[in-house]
Amino acid sequence: MALINCPTCSSEDINGTPQPDSRLLIHCNDCGHEWLRGEARRDPARPAVRTSDSLHASFPTAADVRPDVRERVMLLTSEFLMDRPEPDPDVEAYRSRYAALFTQDGLRSATPEQLLHFANSTTVADPANMSGFNRAWKTAGPDKAATQVRATIDYLLFGPESLALEDRFTHLVEGSKKGLGFPSFKESLLTKVLCVVEPERFLPVVKYTAAAGGKKELAKLVFDLDLPPVEKGAYTIGRLAVWSNDLLRSLVGNDIPDLQQAARFLQWAKARPAMSRT
Structure with a gap:
């Protein structure tokens, strides 16, 4: 592999994974860029390589929701909005403050106190149990911990342009790149960062799968999907966290454009009796 250079960053620190069609999936360990090398062997008995685009194309869409389910959700939406739930008055100021902090320039000046407060606050999105994060913070010390958290947020928001957001998200959750990320600054807190910087896209539902x-x-x-x-x-x-967010956003966000309220609606609606299939 030493004779192959990454076309994105020219690094020689790469490795290859054999694919079912005899090609190699090359991965750059420096910038994360991936590409296929070699001729594909045509073998109908072997499954095709699943790319991010092909996986995304097969992911459920709003069009997959049955008409009877759509009608039920519309009725539930009307019922929910009749109560005119009041928005949390602290959300807007909190979001504005941290959105300014989570710019490339703002991150450099983010204090340990600000970052620790962000991780433990339930405003905008509740990250749930932060005991692991707080232990790691205490072990590292506030200065070192803050440096690592800044680097984590920077990679998520401004990492290599050759990597999609969902892949940077995965790297941080899985720790697949050595030395990347801060312990316990994982799915919940990464999602909360996205809710702050893109409040019109990301719902404050911080886990892809959770009992609650x-x-x-x-x-x-x-939606019976x-x-x-x-x-x-x-x-x-990362792919599932982002793609499922965008799916739910498209399903409920047009009727309830405030995504804080949209998330409340989803949690409320899940407990309502489902319509039986006809």
């Missing part, structure tokens, strides 16, 4: 109602469970209970389980190398946690 992750995105996978909400898709099933509210079966989303795939996490699968390393294919349906990765």
Whole structure:
């Protein structure tokens, strides 16, 4: 592999994984870029290589929701909005403050106190149990911990342009790149960062799957859609976290454009009796 250079960063630090069609999937360990090398062997008995695009194309869409389910959700939406739930008055100021902090320039000046507060606050999105994060923070010390958290957020938001957001997300959750990320700054907190910087896209539902109602469970209970389980190398946690968010956003966000309220609606609607199939 030493004779092959990454076309994105020219690094020689690469490795290759044989594919079922006899090609090699080349991975650059420096920038994360991947590409296929070699001629594909035509063998109908072997499954085709599943790319991110092909996986995304097969992911459920809003068009897969049955008409009777759509009608039920419309009725539930009307019922929910009749109560005119009041928005959390602290959300907007909190989001504005941290959105400014989570720019490339702002991150450099983010203090340990600000980052620790972000991780433990339930405003915008509740990351749930932060005991592991707080232990890691205490062990590292505030200065070193803050440096690592800044690097984590920087990689998520501004990492290599050759990598999609969902793949950077996966790298941080899985720790697949040595030395990358801060312990316990994983799926919940990464999602919370995205809710702050892209509030019109990301719902404050911080887990893909969770007993209390992750995105996978909400898709099933509210829209009767079966989303795939996490699968390393294919349906990765980053892809599923982002794609399921965008699916739920498209299904509910037009009727409830405030995504804080949209997330409340989904959690409320999941407990309502489902319509039986006809």
